[in-house]
Amino acid sequence: MNDASLTSGIATARALDGGSGAADLDATHRTHVGMVCFLCSEAAFFGTLIVAYLTYLGASKSGPTPAEVLSLPLVIAGTAALVASSVTVHLAHAALRAGRAGTFRTWLAATIILGALFLVGTAVEWHELIFEHGLTISRNLFGTTYFTLVGFHGLHVTVGLLLLTLMFCLSLPGFVSQRHSDGFDVISWYWHFVDSVWIVVFAVVYVFGR
Numbered sequence: 001m002n003d004a005s006l007t008s009g010i011a012t013a014r015a016l017d018g019g020s021g022a023a024d025l026d027a028t029h030r031t032h033v034g035m036v037c038f039l040c041s042e043a044a045f046f047g048t049l050i051v052a053y054l055t056y057l058g059a060s061k062s063g064p065t066p067a068e069v070l071s072l073p074l075v076i077a078g079t080a081a082l083v084a085s086s087v088t089v090h091l092a093h094a095a096l097r098a099g100r101a102g103t104f105r106t107w108l109a110a111t112i113i114l115g116a117l118f119l120v121g122t123a124v125e126w127h128e129l130i131f132e133h134g135l136t137i138s139r140n141l142f143g144t145t146y147f148t149l150v151g152f153h154g155l156h157v158t159v160g161l162l163l164l165t166l167m168f169c170l171s172l173p174g175f176v177s178q179r180h181s182d183g184f185d186v187i188s189w190y191w192h193f194v195d196s197v198w199i200v201v202f203a204v205v206y207v208f209g210r
Contacts, residue, residue: 028182035185035186043193046149046200046201050149050201052145052148053146053205053209054204056141057145060140060142063140064135064140066205066209070205070206083195085114086191088107088108088111089111089188089192092106093185099178101174101177104176112168119154122154146205149201149205153197153201160194
């Protein structure tokens with residue numbers, strides 16, 4: 001191979017490498033834009049549920065009422081766990097960007113545990129509401145709007161936990177590395193969104209709506 005052919009080959013390889021990098025950046029950008037659009041649509045849906053809850057608050061002709069059955073201590077503990085999980089998922093993301101795989105797994109596991117604790121708290125609360133207070137989704141308007149709003153949020157937390165658990169399992173054999181940090185963006189955004197929505201739900205249902 002002469003010098004001209006070698007130079008041409010190197011230039012071609014660089015061009016292909018640059019093209020692949022540009023394609024990766026474009027795919028990452030599209031993924032980020034897609035997630036932002038998805039979160040905006042979810043925010044609109046949650047907004048509708050919250051408006052419905054406030055609209056029918058106090059409209060039930062029969063009990064139980066929110067003040068009679070909603071207990072703050074358990075919900076506050078669950079809220080603290082969920083808010084803390086936003087911090088740990090941020091630390092996990094920072095560790096992944098820095099290429100510290102072990103630290104990433106540690107903070108990711110902490111996020112999963114905190115999210116699971118929130119769901120356990122919700123399950124305990126629902127058990128008390130249903131079997132001790134007789135509040136079901138068909139009992140009155142409060143039950144219908146409450147279980148729809150809180151249940152829909154719990155579904156989102158469950159989906160987030162499945163995604164985080166999948167990332168954790170893939171990281172164990174080394175399938176998740178520093179170069180996947182941009183992809184982890186969308187999962188962390190989703191988790192932060194779920195946490196932010198819960199702050200609003202907590203304020204509406206458990207603080208101002210009691």
